[in-house]
Structure formats: structure tokens, C-alpha cells
Amino acid sequence: MRRGVLLAALAALTLSAACAPSVPGSSGSSGGQQPAPSDRLTIGTTADVLNYNPLVGNSRTDSWVTNLMYPHLTQMDMTGKRVPYLATEWSYAEDGKSATVRLRDDMKWSDGKPVTADDVVFSVMTVKKENFGVVAGLITALDEAVAVSPTEVRFDLTRPDGTFLDNVGFWLPVVPKHVFEKAPSVQKFANDSDWVSAGPFKLTKVERGQRYVMERVDGFGPGTPAVKEVVFRVFPDVNTEVLALRNGEIDVIGNVLPPATAAELKNDPSVKQEQIPSLGWAHLQYNVKRKPLDDVRVRQALAHAVDYEAIRNIALKGYAKSSNSSVLTPSLPEWADPASKEYTFDPALSKQLLAQAGVSDLSLSMIYDQADPNIARWAPMVRDSAKQAGITIKLQGLERNTYVDKSLKHDFDIYAGSWAIMDNPPANLGLAFKTGGYINYGQVSDPKLDALIDQAQKALSVEEAKPPIQEAARLIRDQVYDNVLYVETFNVAHNTKWTGFKPMPSELLSIVNPLSLAAAKPAG
Amino acid sequence: MTAAAVELTPRLRTWSAFRRNPLGVASAIVLVLLALVAVCAPLIAPFPEGYGADTSQPPSAAHWFGTDDIGQDVFAQVVWGTRVSMAVGVSASVLAIVIGLLIGVSAAYFRRLDTPLGVLVDLSLSLPVLPLMILVAALAGPSVRTLAVVIALFSWPEVARVVRSQAIAIVPMPFVSAAKVVGGSSLWIVRKHLLPGVIPVVGVSVVLTTSRAVLAEAGLSFLGLGDPNSWSWGTILHKAQQSGALATAWWTTLFPSLAILLLVVSTTLLSVAYNDARDHRNSS
Numbered sequence: 001m002r003r004g005v006l007l008a009a010l011a012a013l014t015l016s017a018a019c020a021p022s023v024p025g026s027s028g029s030s031g032g033q034q035p036a037p038s039d040r041l042t043i044g045t046t047a048d049v050l051n052y053n054p055l056v057g058n059s060r061t062d063s064w065v066t067n068l069m070y071p072h073l074t075q076m077d078m079t080g081k082r083v084p085y086l087a088t089e090w091s092y093a094e095d096g097k098s099a100t101v102r103l104r105d106d107m108k109w110s111d112g113k114p115v116t117a118d119d120v121v122f123s124v125m126t127v128k129k130e131n132f133g134v135v136a137g138l139i140t141a142l143d144e145a146v147a148v149s150p151t152e153v154r155f156d157l158t159r160p161d162g163t164f165l166d167n168v169g170f171w172l173p174v175v176p177k178h179v180f181e182k183a184p185s186v187q188k189f190a191n192d193s194d195w196v197s198a199g200p201f202k203l204t205k206v207e208r209g210q211r212y213v214m215e216r217v218d219g220f221g222p223g224t225p226a227v228k229e230v231v232f233r234v235f236p237d238v239n240t241e242v243l244a245l246r247n248g249e250i251d252v253i254g255n256v257l258p259p260a261t262a263a264e265l266k267n268d269p270s271v272k273q274e275q276i277p278s279l280g281w282a283h284l285q286y287n288v289k290r291k292p293l294d295d296v297r298v299r300q301a302l303a304h305a306v307d308y309e310a311i312r313n314i315a316l317k318g319y320a321k322s323s324n325s326s327v328l329t330p331s332l333p334e335w336a337d338p339a340s341k342e343y344t345f346d347p348a349l350s351k352q353l354l355a356q357a358g359v360s361d362l363s364l365s366m367i368y369d370q371a372d373p374n375i376a377r378w379a380p381m382v383r384d385s386a387k388q389a390g391i392t393i394k395l396q397g398l399e400r401n402t403y404v405d406k407s408l409k410h411d412f413d414i415y416a417g418s419w420a421i422m423d424n425p426p427a428n429l430g431l432a433f434k435t436g437g438y439i440n441y442g443q444v445s446d447p448k449l450d451a452l453i454d455q456a457q458k459a460l461s462v463e464e465a466k467p468p469i470q471e472a473a474r475l476i477r478d479q480v481y482d483n484v485l486y487v488e489t490f491n492v493a494h495n496t497k498w499t500g501f502k503p504m505p506s507e508l509l510s511i512v513n514p515l516s517l518a519a520a521k522p523a524g
Numbered sequence: 525m526t527a528a529a530v531e532l533t534p535r536l537r538t539w540s541a542f543r544r545n546p547l548g549v550a551s552a553i554v555l556v557l558l559a560l561v562a563v564c565a566p567l568i569a570p571f572p573e574g575y576g577a578d579t580s581q582p583p584s585a586a587h588w589f590g591t592d593d594i595g596q597d598v599f600a601q602v603v604w605g606t607r608v609s610m611a612v613g614v615s616a617s618v619l620a621i622v623i624g625l626l627i628g629v630s631a632a633y634f635r636r637l638d639t640p641l642g643v644l645v646d647l648s649l650s651l652p653v654l655p656l657m658i659l660v661a662a663l664a665g666p667s668v669r670t671l672a673v674v675i676a677l678f679s680w681p682e683v684a685r686v687v688r689s690q691a692i693a694i695v696p697m698p699f700v701s702a703a704k705v706v707g708g709s710s711l712w713i714v715r716k717h718l719l720p721g722v723i724p725v726v727g728v729s730v731v732l733t734t735s736r737a738v739l740a741e742a743g744l745s746f747l748g749l750g751d752p753n754s755w756s757w758g759t760i761l762h763k764a765q766q767s768g769a770l771a772t773a774w775w776t777t778l779f780p781s782l783a784i785l786l787l788v789v790s791t792t793l794l795s796v797a798y799n800d801a802r803d804h805r806n807s808s
Binding site for chain 1: 640
């Protein structure tokens with residue numbers, strides 16, 4: 001412990017010495033003691049790892065660290081298309097009732113055992129049996145997983161489900177069967193020491209509240225990482241991380257920069273920012289079970305009373321894209337519908353629509369998470385633009401737990417929020433807009449929409465799923481079941497001393513995903 | 525002893541002593557000015573709402589205190605913030621004083637209540653105030669009224685303690701016993717004899733509690749528990765911090781902080797000056 005702190009202090013000292021103008025005649029750094037900068041990549045984060053069990057953990061820092069230790073079947077490219085990781089090939093059977101995945105044969109757990117189909121089967125079947133975590137909700141179609149050979153897994157499904165491979169590939173971490181099966185309950189297994197992992201880096205030292213040291217794995221399947229050591233350092237907030245980056249204490253800020261900070265850092269020659277598309281979107285949802293929001297004209301009036309352009313340009317400083325009021329966002333170009341048009345900001349039209357609906361003196365309350373800086377910035381803008389249409393919106397900036405609670409209980413008129421990762425439209429729209437869907441906060445219940453989403457989920461290819469899902473998205477737009485404001489462009493900053501990152505969409509992957517950190521190398 | 529010798533009423537004497545203290549007078553003027561700003565806010569600046577193209581501009585002739593990250597005028601925010609900050613401060617302090625007076629006087633006058641009320645006061649004083657305030661404010665939902673009540677609920681024990689210690693010295697006085705002997709009701713004695721005796725300490729308490737309440741309001745709003753539909757100094761700070769521009773846009777934090785400083789320093793100086801003026805033994 002103590003030595004670690006000393007080392008860190010020494011590193012900080014030498015780094016700051018390197019930054020300071022050299023004093024003539026005092027050539028202090030007489031070689032040897034300074035660690036080569038190319039050996040260590042330091043990433044700033046704002047939280048500790050709370051859960052080392054990748055099947056359970058869900059905070060951002062949890063995922064960043066465990067993603068480097070436990071492989072997933074697939075990763076995705078910048079357009080959201082799945083790319084190989086542990087899996088090399090994947091496909092559905094003709095009837096869609098089973099899916100096959102072929103695995104790499106060169107991945108090893110850190111105790112020397114190979115990563116095989118048994119591990120994949122164990123991981124997915126455990127989640128199904130114990131029914132926990134994100135993955136469980138996405139694999140409801142799974143009947144049985146079978147290891148056909150050490151490098152081939154077959155998933156038998158109860159119904160055709162074209163979202164299955166995307167979901168399992170992206171969300172399921174593969175854990176070592178021979179370690180996790182010893183736990184009486186995998187869900188309760190803490191996995192907080194003696195880690196057996198198979199990613200590009202292995203966790204070797206943990207200093208809670210300080211840092212997490214991860215060492216490179218020689219012979220990592222997709223290619224041995226260039227950097228010897230990756231260190232996650234814990235900071236109180238993004239502001240301090242920015243200072244640390246500028247001082248050269250850290251090389252990458254894991255967290256997304258607030259738009260104002262990103263705009264300001266643009267002029268710093270020692271910092272490079274990678275633009276990462278969000279897989280989610282920011283939106284307003286109207287509680288369609290409440291009067292007068294059950295009238296589509298009232299919802300349209302509200303949609304016409306939002307100044308979308310101003311929110312993107314002022315609150316987000318231009319780091320946001322229009323999604324043309326569609327839930328199929330430009331981050332997933334494969335799915336996006338170019339015909340969709342954004343609602344215009346037109347208070348006069350709003351007034352007209354309200355008059356048609358016979359509603360006057362409309363007064364609504366809007367809940368949002370007070371701690372979300374972007375939303376806290378644009379929530380007053382939504383209120384002020386609605387005022388121009390004669391609509392009163394009362395802001396209720398809530399503490400996060402109260403906010404989540406109210407959302408789940410549908411206890412609101414307007415919900416302002418954002419979804420983090422919607423990586424597969426048929427699956428995600430099902431959760432968000434199908435009758436009784438888990439995150440269907442606005443209580444949408446439309447049989448036509450349900451049928452379209454079902455049809456898209458059954459389709460086994462994007463081509464086949466696209467027509468129904470686009471029609472569903474048009475329905476959602478026209479009925480204002482969701483009012484999509486923007487898709488954020490995340491800015492992730494790193495030191496110009498590093499290059500070779502492989503950015504992937506979403507803040508979960510960004511440039512700290514395993515394949516990116518394995519490829520990162522010192523510049524020049 | 526000396527009271528009999530001088531003819532001037534104590535109130536006049538306090539006033540003349542107070543007038544001779546320049547710091548006290550200056551503080552009083554500052555407070556009156558702040559109160560004027562609070563009352564006349566609509567005449568000074570338009571309510572800060574909407575958004576503008578001039579985002580994060582440093583102070584200039586057009587925007588005296590600069591603009592924030594969505595282009596709102598910080599001067600207008602501070603002016604309107606004065607209103608809410610002082611309203612919360614004053615109403616919380618009035619509420620706290622009323623509760624404190626009731627409890628302090630009852631503890632002093634009704635001896636049987638002294639112990640339980642004393643325990644209650646001690647208990648309340650030993651509570652971790654900030655976390656509890658945060659909890660209550662978070663549960664009750666953010667609004668100006670919630671803030672005032674929450675702050676009052678956690679500020680009365682100090683008033684109660686001061687009032688009790690002053691009142692307990694008055695209760696054994698001969699005139700109180702005399703009032704009892706002639707058959708005065710408890711309520712009448714408390715009203716006619718006890719309250720006038722404790723009012724001077726309460727005067728100081730009002731001022732100090734107000735400044736503490738303003739600070740508490742700023743703290744809670746800074747933590748995001750303020751009313752999003754109105755502006756207070758703490759809310760301005762909160763928004764500045766949230767925008768991530770703390771380090772560069774110094775004007776968004778400096779001016780509301782100065783306003784808080786001004787109010788707290790002047791209330792403190794005022795109460796010190798008033799205390800000194802009231803204490804006739806010091807005025808040669």
C-alpha cells in the first residue's frame with residue numbers, strides 16, 4: 001500500500017518535473033528512475049469498482065474494469081454493427097429457432113485453462129437460471145445453450161428471435177466456469193480477489209478510492225496489448241480529472257466531458273478529444289394515461305413547443321445531433337429512417353392544436369434528475385419555450401432515486417430523461433413502448449405498435465426487421481409516444497501522447513473498451 | 525445600579541451608542557440596500573429566463589456580471605436571487621424564532637418542562653444537521669417553501685437555548701413573584717414580564733439566524749435541492765458548478781458568492797454592533 005502511494009507520488013513528481021521549464025545547470029533527472037511513459041496508461045474515473053462480478057456489476061467504472069477482464073462474444077463498430085471478439089462467426093438457423101456461434105480457439109484464462117464453449121454455456125445458462133442482471137431480460141427466448149464443440153455454441157430458442165445474438169453478443173460477459181461454478185449462487189459471488197480473467201489486461205492491485213492497476217496479458221488472442229499497464233485512478237469529479245489531464249497525471253478521462261468543458265478544452269494542444277456517438281437519446285415522454293395528455297393533439301402541441309435547435313446548440317454546445325424526432329437514431333445508420341422529419345418549433349401551431357383539442361390554460365409538471373447536468377440545463381429551456389405557446393410547465397428537479405421511483409410508478413405528467421444504450425431497436429423498442437414494457441414510463445399501449453414490434457423481433461435479419469420497425473418508429477413519432485430531442489455526441493479526452501485508440505459508440509465502450517486499450521500505443 | 529442614575533431610556537441609549545459605531549451603521553445600510561434590491565427586483569432587471577446566443581461572456585457594459593453557459597445575464601440572476609435568498613432566510617428565521625421562543629420560554633417558566641425540553645434541545649443540537657436537511661429536502665421535493673421550513677426546523681434549538689438562559693434569570697426576579705402573588709395568569713406573566721426581558725437577545729438572534737439560514741439555503745441549493753423554478757444565490761452557484769465551467773467562467777461564481785459574503789458579514793457586524801451598543805457597561 002505504502003509503497004504504491006510512494007510510487008504514485010514519485011511518478012507525479014517526475015511528471016510535474018517533466019512539465020516544468022528546465023532549470024539550467026540542474027540536470028536532476030539523471031536517468032534510470034523515471035518510468036518510461038509508454039509503459040503505463042492512466043485513466044481517470046469518478047467512482048470505485050463496487051462489483052467485480054461482471055454478470056452483476058452495472059456501474060460505468062465496474063464495466064470499464066471488468067470489460068478488460070472478461071471477454072464478450074462481440075463488440076461493435078462505430079455504426080453499431082457487431083464485430084468479432086470472442087466469437088468469430090454467428091448465425092441463425094433457417095427457422096430462427098436456434099443460433100450458432102463459433103469461438104476463437106486462442107483465448108486463455110489467466111490460470112492457463114482455455115476459454116471454451118463450456119464457459120459461454122455456463123455464463124448464459126447461469127444468468128437464465130438465477131434470472132438476474134441486464135442480460136436476463138434480453139434472453140427470454142432462450143431455451144437451452146449447448147456446447148457442440150469446444151469452439152462452437154448452439155442456442156436453442158423457444159421462438160424465432162432476431163435480437164438474440166445481438167443482445168447476447170454485446171451484453172453477456174463470459175466468465176470462467178471452473179471458478180464461478182464453485183459459488184453456491186453466482187449472483188451473490190463477490191469475485192473480489194484472485195481473479196481468473198481472459199481479457200487483454202488482468203487486475204493485479206486494488207487500492208480502494210485510489211487506483212486499480214491492471215497488467216497486460218501476453219498472448220492475448222486478438223493481439224498482445226502495446227501498453228504494459230493500465231491504471232484506473234479515482235477522482236472526485238470531472239473538473240478535477242480535467243486538471244489532472246492537463247497536468248499530465250492521467251492520460252485518458254474515462255468519463256464523458258460536459259459540453260462546456262469540451263468546448264473549452266478544444267484549444268488545448270496537449271489534449272485530443274474523440275467524438276463518440278451515443279447509442280441512446282434524450283427525450284420527453286408524456287404520460288398518455290393522464291388527461292389531457294391522452295389526446296394526441298395535446299402531445300403534438302407540446303412537441304411543437306420545444307426549441308430543439310436551441311437545446312442542441314446552447315445547452316449541448318452543438319455536441320448533439322438531431323434524430324428527426326425518430327427513435328431510430330443516426331447512431332445506428334443501418335436502422336435509421338431518412339424520411340422522418342423533426343417537429344418544428346412553432347408556438348402558434350401549438351396554440352392552434354390546443355384550441356382544437358379544447359384545452360386551455362394547460363399546466364403540467366415535468367420531472368427530471370437534478371443531478372444530470374445536461375438535463376438540468378435544458379429543462380428550463382423546455383419550460384420557457386412552452387411558455388411561448390401558453391403552456392405552463394412546472395419543473396420538478398428530483399433527487400435520482402425519487403426520480404427513478406416516480407418514473408417506474410408513472411407518477412408524472414412529463415418525464416425528461418435520456419436512455420443510455422439502445423443498441424438493438426426491435427429489442428429496445430419492445431422494452432420501451434410495448435404494452436407493459438419494463439421501461440414504458442409513458443404507459444403507451446397501442447395494439448398496432450405492439451404487433452409491429454413483435455414482427456420486427458421475429459425477423460432474423462436487419463433487412464427483414466427494418467420495414468416493421470421503421471413503421472413502428474413513425475407511429476411513435478406521429479403519436480408522440482416519445483419526443484426525441486437529440487442524440488448526444490460524447491467527447492472523451494486523452495493526452496496527445498497516446499494514439500491508436502479504437503473508439504466504439506456509447507460511453508460504456510468509448511475508447512476504454514478492451515480492443516481499444518489493447519491497440520493504444522504511445523504517439524510518435 | 526447605574527440604571528437609576530441616567531434619565532435616558534435604555535432604548536435611546538442603545539441607539540446613540542449604535543450610531544457611534546461606523547461598522548454597525550455601514551452594515552445596516554448594506555442590509556437595507558439588499559432588502560431594497562430584493563423588493564425592487566422587477567424594476568432592476570428582467571426575470572432571467574430563456575436563452576441567448578451570448579453564452580459564457582465575461583462581464584461587460586451590456587452584461588455587468590457576464591452571462592452564464594446558456595446566455596442568461598448573471599446580474600439579473602443575482603438580483604432575483606437576492607429576493608429568494610432573503611425571503612427564505614427571513615421566513616426561516618422568523619419560523620425558527622417563534623419555535624425557539626415558545627420552547628425557550630416554556631422551559632424557563634414551567635420548571636417541570638425544563639428537563640424534557642432541555643433534552644429535546646440538546647438532542648436537536650447534536651443531530652447531524654446537513655445530512656438531515658438534505659434528506660428532508662430531497663424527500664419533500666424542491667420548493668422555496670420546503671427550504672424555509674426545513675431550515676427553520678433545524679435552526680430553532682440555538683434560539684431556544686439562548687432564550688431559555690435569558691428567561692431563567694428573569695423568572696426568580698421579585699416582580700415575577702409579585703405578579704404571581706397578585707394572581708396573574710401564567711400566560712399574562714409570560715407576555716408582560718418574560719417576553720419583554722428576552723426580546724433584546726432575540727433581536728440579535730433574528731439577525732444571526734437569518735444569515736445562517738441564507739447560508740443554509742445557499743448550501744442546499746448548491747447541492748441541487750433548490751427550487752428549479754426560481755433563482756437564489758445557491759442555485760446560481762449550483763448551475764455554474766453543473767455546467768463544468770467553474771474554472772474558466774469565474775464571473776458565474778464570484779458575484780453570487782460576493783452577495784452571500786456581503787449579507788453574512790453585514791449581519792454579523794450588525795449583531796455585534798447592536799450587542800455592544802446594548803451593553804452599557806462598555807460605553808464609557
